[in-house]
Amino acid sequence: MAKKTPAKDTEQRTERHENESVSPLQYIKGIGPARAAALAELGVRTIHDLLLFTPRSYLDRRTVLPLRQIRIQLGGEEGLPDQVTAIVEVKRMQLFETGKGRKRLSMRVADATGEANLVFFQGAQWFIKAFQPGDLLAISGAPEIFGGSLQWTHPEMERLEQEEERMIHGGRIIPQYREGAKMKSAGLTSRTMRTLMENLFEQFGPEELAESLSDKMIAAHNLMPLAAAVRQMHFPDSEESLARALHRMKFEELFFFELGLALRKEIVRTNEPGISFDTKSDLSRQLLEKLGFTLTGAQKRALREILADMALPNAMNRLLQGDVGSGKTIVALLVMLVAVENGYQCAFMAPTEILAEQHLQTLRRLLEGLPVKVVQLVGGLKKKMREEILYDMRNGIANIVIGTHALFQDDVEYQNLGLVVIDEQHRFGVDQRASLRNKGRRPDALIMTATPIPRTLTMTLYGDLDVSIIDELPANRKPIRTAIRFENQMETVWEFVRSEVRGGRQAYVVYPLVEKSEKLELKSAVEHYEFLAEAVFSDMKLGLLHGQMLWYEKDDAMRDFLERKIDVMIATTVIEVGIDVPNASVMVIENSERFGLSQLHQLRGRVGRGADQSYCILIAKDHFRYQLRAGMSQNEARQERKAVIRRLQAMVDTNDGFKISEIDLELRGPGDMVGTRQSGLPEFKHANLVTDGPIIAEAREAAFAVAESDPDLANPEHETIKAAVASALRRSMQYADVG
Ligand code: ADP
Numbered sequence: 146m147a148k149k150t151p152a153k154d155t156e157q158r159t160e161r162h163e164n165e166s167v168s169p170l171q172y173i174k175g176i177g178p179a180r181a182a183a184l185a186e187l188g189v190r191t192i193h194d195l196l197l198f199t200p201r202s203y204l205d206r207r208t209v210l211p212l213r214q215i216r217i218q219l220g221g222e223e224g225l226p227d228q229v230t231a232i233v234e235v236k237r238m239q240l241f242e243t244g245k246g247r248k249r250l251s252m253r254v255a256d257a258t259g260e261a262n263l264v265f266f267q268g269a270q271w272f273i274k275a276f277q278p279g280d281l282l283a284i285s286g287a288p289e290i291f292g293g294s295l296q297w298t299h300p301e302m303e304r305l306e307q308e309e310e311r312m313i314h315g316g317r318i319i320p321q322y323r324e325g326a327k328m329k330s331a332g333l334t335s336r337t338m339r340t341l342m343e344n345l346f347e348q349f350g351p352e353e354l355a356e357s358l359s360d361k362m363i364a365a366h367n368l369m370p371l372a373a374a375v376r377q378m379h380f381p382d383s384e385e386s387l388a389r390a391l392h393r394m395k396f397e398e399l400f401f402f403e404l405g406l407a408l409r410k411e412i413v414r415t416n417e418p419g420i421s422f423d424t425k426s427d428l429s430r431q432l433l434e435k436l437g438f439t440l441t442g443a444q445k446r447a448l449r450e451i452l453a454d455m456a457l458p459n460a461m462n463r464l465l466q467g468d469v470g471s472g473k474t475i476v477a478l479l480v481m482l483v484a485v486e487n488g489y490q491c492a493f494m495a496p497t498e499i500l501a502e503q504h505l506q507t508l509r510r511l512l513e514g515l516p517v518k519v520v521q522l523v524g525g526l527k528k529k530m531r532e533e534i535l536y537d538m539r540n541g542i543a544n545i546v547i548g549t550h551a552l553f554q555d556d557v558e559y560q561n562l563g564l565v566v567i568d569e570q571h572r573f574g575v576d577q578r579a580s581l582r583n584k585g586r587r588p589d590a591l592i593m594t595a596t597p598i599p600r601t602l603t604m605t606l607y608g609d610l611d612v613s614i615i616d617e618l619p620a621n622r623k624p625i626r627t628a629i630r631f632e633n634q635m636e637t638v639w640e641f642v643r644s645e646v647r648g649g650r651q652a653y654v655v656y657p658l659v660e661k662s663e664k665l666e667l668k669s670a671v672e673h674y675e676f677l678a679e680a681v682f683s684d685m686k687l688g689l690l691h692g693q694m695l696w697y698e699k700d701d702a703m704r705d706f707l708e709r710k711i712d713v714m715i716a717t718t719v720i721e722v723g724i725d726v727p728n729a730s731v732m733v734i735e736n737s738e739r740f741g742l743s744q745l746h747q748l749r750g751r752v753g754r755g756a757d758q759s760y761c762i763l764i765a766k767d768h769f770r771y772q773l774r775a776g777m778s779q780n781e782a783r784q785e786r787k788a789v790i791r792r793l794q795a796m797v798d799t800n801d802g803f804k805i806s807e808i809d810l811e812l813r814g815p816g817d818m819v820g821t822r823q824s825g826l827p828e829f830k831h832a833n834l835v836t837d838g839p840i841i842a843e844a845r846e847a848a849f850a851v852a853e854s855d856p857d858l859a860n861p862e863h864e865t866i867k868a869a870v871a872s873a874l875r876r877s878m879q880y881a882d883v884g
């Protein structure tokens with residue numbers, strides 16, 4: 146670090162040896178080792194990090210409400226905004242013993258308009274020491290009315306000075322910084338942070354905050370210059386300039402993230418030549434003719450996009466996204482035939498063996514009479530069989546190989562692999578995607594996912610892939626009818642299932658993971674299996690399917706279901722990526738309130754695959770009754786029940802996976818959505834994947850335009866961008882040195 150001054154006293158030096166996470170910040174006036182360590186815990190290690198340390202919220206006249214007002218709004222129709230803050234004075238504190246050595250602290254606070262209680266169950270001892278009557282606090286959180294009083298439980302709190310209160314009432318906006326326990330004990334309150342920032346800004350701002358974008362871009366996107374934006378972020382002059390500053394910070398972050406993706410893609414494109422396929426194919430045409438249906442508009446569009454990509458001399462990296470049943474497999478097969486006709490082999494990778502087998506059957510059926518050899522490579526093959534298949538693959542006798550991960554084990558060789566199709570990508574990690582690419586020469590890759598996710602997420606999760614979307618179901622499909630029922634209506638639900646089964650159809654009954662523990666999942670499905678077999682479906686054949694069964698047990702169970710040896714399949718979510726049983730027409734999902742909407746949609750996709758009308762019945766726990774018993778007030782229980790219905794109602798209203806995923810994203814955030822869990826979502830400091838869609842799109846377009854027109858960033862116009870990329874790299878390397 147240029148600004149680092151050598152440590153003088155021995156104490157500091159010892160500290161440095163002992164403490165791995167020593168950061169250059171400790172040498173800054175006003176920081177020192179303890180504060181530096183507290184900041185390092187939050188990932189703030191350099192001057193640059195600290196300058197960009199974003200306030201977690203802001204206090205201003207808009208967000209600070211008088212207690213009386215809060216009380217009125219809380220009881221009123223429109224309710225309170227999410228972020229509500231009050232500035233109050235501590236009146237008195239009282240510690241209660243609540244048994245088993247636990248304590249509860251009740252703090253009475255007031256402002257000029259009224260009084261409220263703050264309640265703490267944890268850290269009561271600490272709070273009673275840390276605060277005193279007369280202290281001025283800014284408290285934020287969700288208040289409620291309890292025993293006639295306005296009450297906050299464990300609010301976020303910060304001590305304020307009289308002067309700050311005056312500043313707020315005078316129209317100033319005051320940033321609030323995150324305060325871990327460690328920061329508090331190191332004396333890093335929002336107030337000290339503000340002072341620190343002031344000094345830091347004077348001293349290092351001009352150097353550390355050199356403009357990173359070109360003048361042209363700043364003008365084109367109507368952005369605030371970087372240094373000004375950072376200053377406004379810490380010391381806002383007005384609401385408007387704060388909003389513009391935060392917008393710039395988001396754009397900045399997203400632009401450089403997307404630029405990284407775009408440059409990586411350019412490098413791959415220019416350095417790793419792929420295959421240029423001739424996309425006129427007799428085989429595909431023959432298949433199309435014998436299909437017996439015409440492709441949907443969306444399938445045709447996806448096909449055109451994929452073929453155009455395959456014709457290019459670079460390796461294709463494309464995501465094919467479409468709801469369950471939208472007809473991705475047929476599109477994949479059509480393009481595989483193009484590769485085959487060009488003399489290349491195709492690998493078709495499925496997430497499970499049974500799916501691989503189903504694909505094999507589908508492909509063999511569709512390809513009957515065509516000169517295409519399809520083989521299957523899965524685990525657990527007899528040695529001789531496996532060797533034969535490997536021989537066919539090595540010598541180019543096999544044209545299409547279907548399998549699981551076994552397709553890319555070390556001893557597997559292809560004669561000339563030209564196209565890799567990966568089905569249900571979300572079951573494969575990013576590493577596996579990478580290992581595929583390294584196998585042999587550079588084949589084209591088509592990744593199929595039945596998890597519709599919002600475009601903004603696709604752009605960040607699969608940012609280096611091109612995307613084709615099938616957003617239309619074949620016309621002959623009957624939309625699945627979905628209904629919400631409560632636990633006290635189970636009798637009619639089971640009767641409905643019985644009548645469907647009597648009519649010749651089959652059904653699924655799905656149980657959630659009761660806890661994250663596999664053991665509990667097992668118990669739940671097994672228990673209900675026994676109960677249902679005895680008390681509900683005693684005259685029918687029941688099957689059981691859960692994650693703790695061995696793979697061949699699962700396969701056997703699914704095969705029995707497929708062959709109608711089972712009427713009702715009791716299952717956990719392992720059927721989410723299951724096989725296709727067109728005769729299954731009912732799906733009952735128990736405890737549906739525990740699932741995310743995207744996952745419910747995924748489950749629902751297991752039915753509705755045949756010609757019959759299909760049904761999905763979402764069973765919700767009757768919170769109303771349950772919670773009244775558990776001690777909730779009638780009103781609270783009613784609210785809870787309403788919230789459950791409101792959420793599940795989205796499933797009733799639409800069968801469109803993309804719409805559902807948008808709602809799910811809003812309700813649960815990106816981390817909890819199906820398909821994003823194992824994919825390693827990037828963490829952004831400023832940007833929000835849920836609400837910043839338009840900025841993501843804008844920044845992405847700008848970044849890709851730069852990378853495509855000037856992949857070396859050699860154009861003088863991109864000098865500032867290049868310098869910013871270089872200094873970000875330098876910073877990350879310097880930090881690697883320190884750590
Ligand atoms: P996905 O892989 O997207 O889940 P599939 O490719 O398995 O969907 O297609 C589901 C079913 O719909 C298959 O039986 C398939 O033959 C059929 N299908 C596909 N495209 C069409 C279409 N355009 N018109 C009618 N049926 C279609």
Ligand code: MG
Nearest residue numbers: 473474568595
């Ligand atoms: Mg499929």
